[in-house]
Structures are given as structure tokens and as C-alpha cells.
Amino acid sequence: MNDELNLNQPAEQAAPAPAAAPATAPATAPSFSQSDPEFNAFQEQLQRYLGFGVSDLVGSVQTVRQLAAEREAQTLRNQWGTDYDENFAAVQQRLNELHATNPTLAAVLNNAQGAQLVFAQLTVERQQAGGATNVPSFQRSTSPGLPAASRTLFKQSELLAMSHSERSARHLEIVAAYENGLVDVNN
Numbered sequence: 001m002n003d004e005l006n007l008n009q010p011a012e013q014a015a016p017a018p019a020a021a022p023a024t025a026p027a028t029a030p031s032f033s034q035s036d037p038e039f040n041a042f043q044e045q046l047q048r049y050l051g052f053g054v055s056d057l058v059g060s061v062q063t064v065r066q067l068a069a070e071r072e073a074q075t076l077r078n079q080w081g082t083d084y085d086e087n088f089a090a091v092q093q094r095l096n097e098l099h100a101t102n103p104t105l106a107a108v109l110n111n112a113q114g115a116q117l118v119f120a121q122l123t124v125e126r127q128q129a130g131g132a133t134n135v136p137s138f139q140r141s142t143s144p145g146l147p148a149a150s151r152t153l154f155k156q157s158e159l160l161a162m163s164h165s166e167r168s169a170r171h172l173e174i175v176a177a178y179e180n181g182l183v184d185v186n187n
Contacts, residue, residue, distance in 0.1 A: 072112035079116070091118045153182035
């Protein structure tokens with residue numbers, strides 16, 4: 001699995017010619033030619049004043065980019081655990097589809113936080129496709145005459161004893177129980 005966080009890797013498409021803009025740093029590194037006297041003068045000055053050449057600088061930039069991509073991939077590995085490969089592939093597929101319709105949005109989502117947002121959307125879509133089977137059920141009786149144990153859906157100790165995967169699976173139900181006062185926080 002490609003762990004670099006370039007989640008959307010569409011085929012290169014020819015971009016329309018940009019309008020004339022003021023001279024700025026190029027978005028991509030220009031290619032150098034050892035026979036170019038201007039480049040050789042620049043290379044000599046870099047080496048003399050800074051102690052490194054252009055090729056060293058290019059290598060350092062590539063290393064920094066690889067480390068940043070690996071750090072973002074590690075964030076997702078930590079969050080998704082054993083489901084990382086499956087989740088990463090699903091997010092990558094969605095971003096590739098999105099790139100065809102909205103390349104700017106796909107580029108904005110091409111990082112760990114964007115991947116988490118896309119994965120959350122995929123999860124919501126799966127839950128909606130599942131229909132009413134994913135809707136939590138609640139004990140509706142809130143009669144003041146019933147003892148407190150009858151009005152709770154969960155005990156705090158039960159929630160703490162649940163595995164991470166069970167809590168994740170029942171997240172909506174647990175949140176709704178807290179919001180409706182159906183969790184006994186004293187037990």
C-alpha cells in the first residue's frame with residue numbers, strides 16, 4: 001500500500017495556460033543543465049556562501065516532504081488501527097472520484113485531516129444505507145415514579161468496560177443516551 005499521503009493520484013492532465021502573472025518562485029523546480037553558465041554561477045555561489053549545492057537542497061526538500069507525508073500517514077494508522085489499509089483505500093478511491101469533479105476540493109482534502117473528514121462522510125453514508133437497523137433504541141419512560149435504574153440505558157461503569165471497537169460501533173447510541181440523561185454516571 002502506498003503510505004505517502006498523496007491520496008488522490010489522478011493521471012496528469014494538461015492544465016489551461018495561466019494568465020500572465022508577476023515573476024514569483026516557480027511552483028515546481030526548474031530542470032538544471034550543467035552546461036548553463038547562469039546555473040553554474042549560481043551553484044558556485046551557493047556552495048561558497050552556504051556550503052551546499054542545488055542538488056543537496058533538492059534532496060533536503062524531498063526528504064522533508066517524505067517525512068511530512070509519513071507523519072500524516074502515521075496519524076491515520078494510529079486512528080484507524082487494523083482497519084488502516086481498508087479505510088485508506090476507501091478514502092483514496094473517494095478522493096480520486098472527487099478529483100474528476102472538483103480538483104480544488106480534492107487537493108484541499110489531500111492530508112490527514114481531510115482523510116478523516118472523507119472517512120467520516122463515508123461512515124455516515126454507510127449508516128444511512130443500512131437504514132433503520134442503525135437507529136438506536138431508547139427507553140422512553142421518564143416517569144418520576146420509576147427508580148433511577150429503570151430510567152437509564154447505560155451505567156458509566158459499563159461504558160468504561162466496553163472495548164474501543166464496541167464504543168465506536170455504538171457511538172451514536174451512547175451520545176444520544178448522554179444527551180437524554182439515560183446514563184447513570186454514579187455507577
